[in-house]
Amino acid sequence: xxxxxxxxxxRKTLKKQILxxxxxxxxxxxxxxxxxxxxxxxxxxKDNQFIDIKRRGKWLIFxxxxxxLLSHLRMEGKFFLKNINEPxxxxxxxxxxxxxxxxxxxxxxxxxxxxxxxxxxxxSMNKAIQKQGYEPGEEGLTADYLLGKFKNKNLAxxxxxxxxxxxxxxxxxxxxxxLFSSKINPFxxxxxxxxxxxxxxxxxxxxxxxxxxxxxxxxxxxxxxxLGVTGRFQQELMVHKREKEECKICHTxxxxxxxxxxSTYYCPSxxx
DNA sequence: AGTGCGACCCGAACGC
DNA sequence: TGCGTTCGGGTCGCAC
Numbered sequence: 001x002x003x004x005x006x007x008x009x010x011r012k013t014l015k016k017q018i019l020x021x022x023x024x025x026x027x028x029x030x031x032x033x034x035x036x037x038x039x040x041x042x043x044x045x046k047d048n049q050f051i052d053i054k055r056r057g058k059w060l061i062f063x064x065x066x067x068x069l070l071s072h073l074r075m076e077g078k079f080f081l082k083n084i085n086e087p088x089x090x091x092x093x094x095x096x097x098x099x100x101x102x103x104x105x106x107x108x109x110x111x112x113x114x115x116x117x118x119x120x121x122x123x124s125m126n127k128a129i130q131k132q133g134y135e136p137g138e139e140g141l142t143a144d145y146l147l148g149k150f151k152n153k154n155l156a157x158x159x160x161x162x163x164x165x166x167x168x169x170x171x172x173x174x175x176x177x178x179l180f181s182s183k184i185n186p187f188x189x190x191x192x193x194x195x196x197x198x199x200x201x202x203x204x205x206x207x208x209x210x211x212x213x214x215x216x217x218x219x220x221x222x223x224x225x226x227l228g229v230t231g232r233f234q235q236e237l238m239v240h241k242r243e244k245e246e247c248k249i250c251h252t253x254x255x256x257x258x259x260x261x262x263s264t265y266y267c268p269s270x271x272x
Numbered sequence: 273a274g275t276g277c278g279a280c281c282c283g284a285a286c287g288c
Numbered sequence: 289t290g291c292g293t294t295c296g297g298g299t300c301g302c303a304c
Contacts, residue, residue: 073298074299075281075297075298076281091282108281109281110280110297112282112297112298112299114299154274155275172297261297
């Protein structure tokens with residue numbers, strides 16, 4: 001499942017492949033994927049070109065001349081660059097055909113991903129983008145900022161780490177890993193997080209995301225990022241998907257328990 | 273305002 | 289073997 005490191009890998013890979021290629025046409029095979037008007041989406045992209053690809057949290061932001069195409073991959077969204085003669089696969093839902101007879105194809109088994117075409121001036125007003133908190137490694141992500149957000153919160157810290165308005169970009173995998181690295185019990189209430197713990201979350205998240213980005217993300221289950229790039233961070237996971245295996249630090253068995261319906265992997269000994 | 277939870281999807285895993 | 293059922297996961301929107 002693409003999280004911030006996967007999305008960054010996709011962004012960089014696509015930038016090398018599709019910038020400044022003129023779009024001949026766009027086919028939409030599953031209309032619910034497009035949040036904006038479908039006919040306008042097709043019309044505005046025709047004869048247009050992507051001049052840059054940016055990212056905010058897990059959102060990809062394809063820059064056009066007067067618009068931005070926002071794309072969220074959710075769990076299983078992937079982009080592939082293919083020759084136009086290759087047969088359309090079952091789960092390819094949006095196809096951008098370029099004048100050089102290549103396609104950028106959006107593939108999404110679960111159909112959870114979404115795209116939205118907005119005017120450039122609308123970006124700062126866009127709800128999804130505007131509400132994103134600081135990303136791991138950003139200057140504004142300070143202990144005082146986090147303590148302010150965690151104050152009065154009765155929710156488990158694990159749940160708060162998944163809140164994109166607090167920290168932007170952490171998903172289930174990295175939330176589990178950040179809490180292990182910070183030696184914080186995932187059930188601990190937000191309001192009882194200390195300044196030291198907040199500082200540890202900041203340092204762990206920056207370190208883990210930086211490392212995951214260097215390795216191209218994490219390949220879990222069905223997810224391989226676009227164009228054959230495979231994430232290698234999986235080899236460095238300390239707790240995620242390691243239920244009943246031994247903790248790499250203290251050899252205690254890793255537990256998997258639900259917090260707010262989400263699988264939460266942790267070491268009961270290292271994360272008291 | 274804060275919190276909880278169903279809906280959106282469908283393939284995989286599981287139960288019988 | 290084959291069928292039906294359950295589960296997961298990011299985000300939104302609604303209910304309380």
